[in-house]
Amino acid sequence: MSALLSLRSVSVNFGRGEKALRVVDGVSFDIDVGGTLGLVGESGSGKSVTSLAVLRLIPERLGWSTRGRIEFEGQNLLDLPADKMPEIRGRDIAMIFQEPMSSLNPVMTIGSQISEALFLHGWPNRAKRHARVVEMLRLVGIPDPEGRLGAYPHQFSGGMRQRVMIAMALACSPKLLIADEATTALDVTIQAQVLELMKKIRSDTGTAILMISHDLGVIADICDRVVVMYSGRVVEVADIRSLLQRPAHPYTRGLLESVPRKGQERERLYQVPGSVPMAGSVRQGCPFRARCSVAVDKCAVKMPPMFRFAEDQRAACWVSAEQSNAPVIEDLK
């Protein structure tokens, strides 16, 4: 399968010159057509900024800048004139956010909000738009979609609002859906409903999904492949099975082990010491070394490159690479 979206050495800087903070640093990964990729990391790991860079929503006027290549269907989005981006946003790449209340317009009915998205992306016919809106609301499981068109966001529960957001995002049949912590604010039984819906949509429409979450459980539920970020860098990329069964990076191992799981009763939870550094604050060596239980002298001096651990598994760790004799990957430019 060919890549739908491919990031190569993408960096996002805040500020200029000496004081610039590198919030995202040399991120490379691919999403296949119809694939599902999870982007995992803790707060400040740069995962949301990466997704904003894909949509070119990084506020350049405020001193932010994006470097590298972000290729969508073979075209580098960073080379595109700014006025071309709105055509891609919403039509080819759609996004849903964590907070369904603040992402919907409170003074517009949900029917006209979804209809507006269609109108902006080449649906001039009112009757056709109306039919499409009803179809989308039915797809995401809103009861009585015809009757709910005139309702306002506050008249829906959190789970229902997130369904409306998904309906709006999918109305123009995007090729890629970016979901940024889309289920985090929901209760667990409602989260299960929304995850089930996203799986159904993936199989019905073939939309590729980039799922951003701090919750490896959510990622494991829906994704084929996973990218783990730490302090602005990709530390591991793997298919979900390899990542869960043979994590290569000590940070991934720590994340997996610090979650209490079924059938693993332990006296004490495994804990990663220290706290999460702000992205870009570690300027030399491996950003995880201060919290790493296996770090060696080399980790403080030189940032580890990506090593290949399996056909679809790469990780940036000197120690793990030496242990499993993993070769450096040269061709990720």
Next chain:
Amino acid sequence: MSGLIRAEGLGKTFGGTTGWLSGKSDSVRAVDGVSLEVARGETLALVGESGCGKSTLGRLLLRLIDPTEGSVWFEGRDIASLGASEMRRMRQRLQIIFQDPFGSLSPRRTINQIISEPLEVFNVVKGRKARRERVAELLTKVGLPPGYMDRLPRQFSGGQRQRIGIARAIALNPAFIVADEPVSALDVSIQAQIINLMQDLQRDAGFSYLFISHDLAVVRHIADRVAVMYLGRIVEIGSKRQIYSVPQHPYTQALLSAAPEPEVDTVSSRIILEGDVPNPSALPTGCTFHTRCPIAQEVCRVKRPSLDEVAPNQFAACHFAKPNPIPIG
């Protein structure tokens, strides 16, 4: 184990007056006839979705809010009926740890001021210098360098602030601590640190926790017993082993199966509940869970099930709970 704190028929109704615009009654039955007991040195986890009344129940047990009915027995006295000055003395023994490590510490006071305030108010440690020493001791206990005591909360990370909140809660050697979602706002790698710390402190000091959480994975690690709440009522309560391996209430079963775990090939048997939690100001008749229950029958719409013992020390409020359950999963 002997009982430390016991709630009997505890209830709380908010509102109830008619609105001046709508003219309608809008009372919400947040907690409805809850009876439970927490033993000395025990951790009882209280689990449920948002709006189920778990935080209200926690605050009722500490009498941070007054109950509409029922009683709370703590160390042999009904604290719901204590006068203001007696209740004030009792507060030393009852503490709380909050969810939000950012909103629960005063931003303009130093860590020393925050932690030494209870010591000063209750006159437990006399003299500024002695209090500083006690604060240093408490900071060491929760894993923070004592040298940080003159800093302000904003100079600490979320996990460190939660440690400060814990130091404040244990400063007066309480017997009972309500921990209201203490790790929900923290990153995964930090959650484990705080849970381990809470367990270590409990082992040393022997106090009891009511650990309120929506996260069954976290509870699984820390709890001795688990109570599951739905719309203000306890629908199931039992030992950790009973709740996780032989859950009797369909809501407990759905909650357990809904939480995704970082495992491969586990998705097959998930129970997906339909619909949302009903509006608590217009509760369904009979069993309040019947609108979402996969096994609801006619009787569930009409008759409210009582919380009955289905196995030794395991209680479930369901017409179809089986007395001799077969282990699942």
